[in-house]
Amino acid sequence: MISVVVVFFYYIFSRRITIEPTCIVQTKIKTFLILKLILQLPFPVIGSLNGVHMFGSSHGVSLQSTTTDDAKIVWKVFHESITLIAVSQDDDADDCHMNNLLNLIASALVLLCGIDEVSNIKNVERFKKEVKVCMQLVDRILESPETSGFSQLTNAVDIICAPENAILQNFLDAFAEAAESGFGCLFVERKVCVATKKWWSMSANELVLLNLLLTSLTPCSSRDIPVFLPDTQPAIPHRLMTFELTRNIEVCVICGPSPSLAELEPEVVRFWKPAYDSLRTVGRLSPRNFPTNIALDHNLLGFLLVNKETNRCLHSVNPSLEDPSHLGETLSIHQRKEVLKTFYKKMVGNFFASSVSGSEMGPAEFSHQPMESYITTETHKCYTLQSGPYQIFTLYTDSIPTYAMRSVTQRTLSYLTKDKNVSV
Amino acid sequence: MISPGTLLNQEWYGSPQGREVLATLLHKSQQRRKTFGLLEKPMIGVHCPTDEVKYKVFLVGKSGVGKTSTVAKISGNAVPTAHSETPGIQTTTVYWAGQVKQLNKVIMFSLQFWDAGESATKKYDHILPACVAQTDCIIFLFSFVDRSSFEDVSQLITKMTTPKDTTCKIVIGTKFDQHAHSEITQRDIRDFEQNWKIPILKIRNVPDTEGRNHTNETSQILCVLCEHLWHRDIIMAGRSPSTDDLKDKQNFV
Ligand SMILES: Nc1nc2c(ncn2[C@@H]2O[C@H](COP(=O)(O)OP(=O)(O)O)[C@@H](O)[C@H]2O)c(=O)[nH]1
Ligand SMILES: [Mg+2]
Numbered sequence: 001m002i003s004v005v006v007v008f009f010y011y012i013f014s015r016r017i018t019i020e021p022t023c024i025v026q027t028k029i030k031t032f033l034i035l036k037l038i039l040q041l042p043f044p045v046i047g048s049l050n051g052v053h054m055f056g057s058s059h060g061v062s063l064q065s066t067t068t069d070d071a072k073i074v075w076k077v078f079h080e081s082i083t084l085i086a087v088s089q090d091d092d093a094d095d096c097h098m099n100n101l102l103n104l105i106a107s108a109l110v111l112l113c114g115i116d117e118v119s120n121i122k123n124v125e126r127f128k129k130e131v132k133v134c135m136q137l138v139d140r141i142l143e144s145p146e147t148s149g150f151s152q153l154t155n156a157v158d159i160i161c162a163p164e165n166a167i168l169q170n171f172l173d174a175f176a177e178a179a180e181s182g183f184g185c186l187f188v189e190r191k192v193c194v195a196t197k198k199w200w201s202m203s204a205n206e207l208v209l210l211n212l213l214l215t216s217l218t219p220c221s222s223r224d225i226p227v228f229l230p231d232t233q234p235a236i237p238h239r240l241m242t243f244e245l246t247r248n249i250e251v252c253v254i255c256g257p258s259p260s261l262a263e264l265e266p267e268v269v270r271f272w273k274p275a276y277d278s279l280r281t282v283g284r285l286s287p288r289n290f291p292t293n294i295a296l297d298h299n300l301l302g303f304l305l306v307n308k309e310t311n312r313c314l315h316s317v318n319p320s321l322e323d324p325s326h327l328g329e330t331l332s333i334h335q336r337k338e339v340l341k342t343f344y345k346k347m348v349g350n351f352f353a354s355s356v357s358g359s360e361m362g363p364a365e366f367s368h369q370p371m372e373s374y375i376t377t378e379t380h381k382c383y384t385l386q387s388g389p390y391q392i393f394t395l396y397t398d399s400i401p402t403y404a405m406r407s408v409t410q411r412t413l414s415y416l417t418k419d420k421n422v423s424v
Numbered sequence: 425m426i427s428p429g430t431l432l433n434q435e436w437y438g439s440p441q442g443r444e445v446l447a448t449l450l451h452k453s454q455q456r457r458k459t460f461g462l463l464e465k466p467m468i469g470v471h472c473p474t475d476e477v478k479y480k481v482f483l484v485g486k487s488g489v490g491k492t493s494t495v496a497k498i499s500g501n502a503v504p505t506a507h508s509e510t511p512g513i514q515t516t517t518v519y520w521a522g523q524v525k526q527l528n529k530v531i532m533f534s535l536q537f538w539d540a541g542e543s544a545t546k547k548y549d550h551i552l553p554a555c556v557a558q559t560d561c562i563i564f565l566f567s568f569v570d571r572s573s574f575e576d577v578s579q580l581i582t583k584m585t586t587p588k589d590t591t592c593k594i595v596i597g598t599k600f601d602q603h604a605h606s607e608i609t610q611r612d613i614r615d616f617e618q619n620w621k622i623p624i625l626k627i628r629n630v631p632d633t634e635g636r637n638h639t640n641e642t643s644q645i646l647c648v649l650c651e652h653l654w655h656r657d658i659i660m661a662g663r664s665p666s667t668d669d670l671k672d673k674q675n676f677v
Binding site for chain 1: 499512516551
């Protein structure tokens, strides 16, 4: 008998929530695992949310989502063993965005516990303990949009593009080889700086999750973490080893049984010491995230550039690297992030198909393919266009003339994609 | 058990040289320890020659007792607020300095803390051996608000060490900020220390609210730890300390 576990999340946009398994209710056929929430829903509500979904499935109907006056509820079953139910503020966006978060959470469980534990739950008490290792990662996935990056929204990994990337690539390739690993990646300030070919061959989900995992854990010098690649090798444990080179700059490799952590650590200093200055220089480029030689329009407050094919995204909400205390009347850094995210969610799934799975369904209903769109408000204006694998979302001050947004956005895209130091 | 101040000169920390060395380890406000990446080391002026010695320290104790928080606290990182089981192994290098009385010399201690989550240790064969291998010290942790974690400590000591083995042993009691709800008495502590000849230290892994006092608390823990590690080196060398010993130790490192 397969026990069905219901994991339940209450997801509120403006608040970071903390979850923790607290109570288990077992009935003859079902097992509920309920995660404690800061704003907890009463148990009968949880029970009926699960009940209505079960009622549907017993009649051959799959209940996917619903909205109330101010909330949205989404159900999704994974591996025939886990039902995730998410409740959030209704954001008027396509369901693909909530489903994307649920996909990430389900993959996070597989990443740290392995598919066998997740798809074949034999002992609920044990499973409850098992999933505790995922809590920080799940918290990170559900982090509020003001502070989080764009990875979990776009399902494409955040990158930082510096002129130093070319030489750092050589350092990384050499180090990965010494670690007997094809998978190597250098993270700078929560973003991928460079990665090996094999690392980039991972699925979008895997790229995003590994990025989020590293930033969710307590900072430390090195780690040796058992991980399963949820899409490519969900049943085989690998060893993810990470090394903090300097504050917020970490190199990591994915290895088999050897080398051991103690063997590899001395190599880190040997291989990376000569790269120290370059690493510090790249670190200073954050939060601009793109080379200083590229000068963008002065009305631009921020942008998000996504490549659907490579699963990478580049964003900047501080393109002119101004001191945040001198921003004056314009939007704060947090607000810029939030506006870009809201704009992205409005477009993708409704008009654009992107790296978020399910986002192609909405646009498919049109007889034509929308290519550009914009909004204007009293405080700011947004423009988006797609071209080849790229989608760019730009945020401007309200002083930019609306008729100019199109050409400025086109130019911005061209500057960013034609620069030799930028590879999105 | 050696009493604090036997091997390391406590007055030195207040001396101009001591303060200069501490300045390389603490942030200006003195409220937080600086953290160092693997490519970095404390920058001490040439006029204060120091020798660096490295030690591996492994933390054990039941899940949720506060191993990860203790390392975060001692290393100057933010203490996690919610419990999340540590996936796999996590190591953290912490630098601490001290003046060795008999040598009249400043030593930079590089302590590498090894912390592993319980479920990973049970599920994968390679985790525990990697943590135990060549460890210089084992810290056994219990929580002041969990009696069973205190009782576990004796069992863990018997399980993880042999009477003859020279591994340095320390016990740390966490959640001492909640000592009003303590399930462990002064008497328990005294009996334990007498019985095992292992010191029990106390820590409060709470955010730095009282500033300096908190760095003092972790500094004291580091002092005791370094002193015991140094003491063990002397015993292992089998003779009274001399500069030769120090050289041997360095060659070994
Ligand atoms: N009040 C208080 N809480 C603590 C202390 N040490 C740890 N905790 C809490 O205890 C929980 C478990 O800590 P953690 O370090 O993750 O335990 P580990 O499993 O041994 O690594 C966390 O929620 C910590 O915030 C302490 O000294 N005081
Ligand atoms: Mg832990």
